[in-house]
Amino acid sequence: MYSRWTLALTQLCFQKVFRRGTLMEIIDxxxxxxxxxxxxxVVGLFASxxxxxxxxxxxxxELGKVAYVMxxxxxxxxxxVFSVGLVGLIFEVSSLF
Structure with a gap:
């Protein structure tokens, strides 16, 4: 899971590197x-x-192959979805809040 340092560094990245705050920057x-x-x-899966x-x-x-894949x-x-929401939240409000 994300630590508080990751959230703070993401916010710092928004403030110092990505100044415009466009949707493309958030997606990047x-x-x-x-x-x-x-x-x-994938490399770890094949290497091991x-x-x-x-x-x-x-x-x-137990539930079958289809359930496993699903x-x-x-x-x-x-x-x-969690990642997009988290970055959007950091973008809108301070992670230090």
Whole structure:
């Protein structure tokens, strides 16, 4: 989860680097870290050879393969909505509030 330092640094970034506060700047501050995190997760998945056991893990999931995939997809969507909301909140009010 986000720490108070991350929130304060995000606000400082808005004040010092992104001065206009346009929607594109907000999207940039969300999009690029998400791409880096996704890349790191994919590299870690393949480096650890964990991808070989994904089909077995899906089969062992009690609710089935479709439910497994839907759980992963909706968790990712929920995390992105949270990130957009958090950055929007920091943009509108002080994170030090």
């Amino acid at each position: 501050i969300i999009f690029y870290p998400s791409i880096v995190a996704t890349g790191a997760a 050879r964990e991808w070989k056991s994904l089909s077995k893990e899906m089969e062992l999931y 759980t992963i997809v909706w968790a990712a969507i929920a995390w992105q």
